[in-house]
Amino acid sequence: MTVLPVLALLVLTQAQAPAESSSEEGDSILLAPKAGVFKSTTPLKMAPYYALEVGYVTPLLNRRLAIVMEGSLHQPQTSGTLSDPLVTRGDVQYTLTDRQIAILLSALYRFEGALGSFTPYAGAGPGLYLHQATTQALGSTTVEKKGIVGFQLLGGAELRLWSGGLFLEAHYHFAPVNLVTTGEVNIGGFLAAVGYRLRL
C-alpha cells in the first residue's frame, strides 16, 4: 500500500506545465497503448479492451486539433438457454463470442492548459468494425464475419508525465450489425480505458 503514495508523488513531481511543451514543433506524433473495459449496450458481458493509438497533432487551431487512428480489440461473450417447441429435443444452450477488431479515425480537440497539468480532450470520428461472431450450440460451431462502418464519440483527460501523458478516457461506439446470431442491433457500447500517450 505504500507504493501508491510514492507513485502519486512521482507523477505529480514529474508533471509538467502544458505551456512548456505544447508549443514545441517536434512532438507532433502521438503513440498511446491503452487498456480498459468495454460494455456493450447489448446483453454481451463486460470484456477487456486493448488498443493502440497513433496520432498527429496538427498545426491547426493553435496545435489543439489532433488526428488519431486507433486499432482496438475486445471480445465480449454471452450465453443463455433458448426454448422452442419446434426443437423437440429440449432447450438449446448457447455461447456467443463476438470478437471485434476496430479501426477508428478520430478528430480530437485538446484543451491544452485548461486545467493546469491536465489536458481534457474530446473527439469523434468514423470506425470500421470487424466482427467475428462465434456461436456454439447443440455441439456445433457457427462463425459469422462481417465488417461494418460506425462512429464513436470519446472524451478523456491527460496528465502530462515525462515525455508524454497518462490518460483516462471513455468512448461510446455506435456499431450497427445484422448477423443471424446477433440480430439487428447496435453492438457498440461504452468503454473506459487508461494508457500512456507518448509524444514523439
Next chain:
Amino acid sequence: MRPYLIASLLIAAACSPSTEGPTPKVVGTVNPRQPFINPARVCNTQGDERGWRINLIGERFTPVPQDVLTGDPGVGLPEVTLKGPATLTLDRDRVLYRDAEQMSLDIPTRDTTPPADLPAGSYAVEVRNLGGGTGELADILLIVPPPTVTRVTAPQGFNFSDISPLVVEGVDFRTDTFPVMKLQRAGAEEVEVFTLTVDSPTRVSTELPPGTPEGTYDFMLTNPEGCSFTLRNALTISYP
C-alpha cells in the same frame, strides 16, 4: 488515386460478410405410413390442418441461436425447400428439429391452412443451415395426387354364398401399391374388400366377400400414403 483505390478495396473486402458452419447432408425421406417405401410418397391434398408429416433423414442438421442480442431471441431452424414441378420453401413452423440426423416436415397440401399447390411429380429436398451451408438431394420425395372413384360395379351380379367380382373405376389410382377399400353403411359394420389388381390408373379389380348384407353402401378407397376418396351410395347390393 491508387492508395484510395487500394484502401477502398481493403474496406470492401473487410466488410463482405461470410458464414462458416456445418453443411447439411440430405440422405432421404420417410413417410411413417409407409416406412419401407423409398422415396416417400406424399399426397398433395387432404391431411390434417398441418398437412402430411414425413421424416427427413440426413446429417449435420444444425439450428443456430438467432437474434440473441435483441429482445426477441429464438432458434434459427434449418430452412427446407422442396424443388420439383414447383418450388416451395416450408414455413418455419412446418419444420420440427429432432436431432442432427432427423427432422420432421409437415408438408402442406391444397387443404391445409394456408394451402399449397404442389403438382404431382418427383422433388428434390434442399436443407439450408442458417449458419452454414446447403445440402440437397434429388428425387427423394414423390408427390402424388389423391385417388378419385367415379363408379363401382359388379359385372357378374351379386352372389350371397360366393365372392362377387367388383370393378372400381376412377382416376389417379396408383399402380405401384394396393389401396385399402371399404364398404360403409350407417348402422352396419364396415366391409373390407381386398384389392386383386390395380389394372390401370383408372381401374381396380376387387371382390365382394360372400355373405355381405344387402343394402346401399358408400365406397371408400384409401391409398397407403394417406389420401382417400369416398363415393357416396356407390353400390347397392341385392341378391337374386
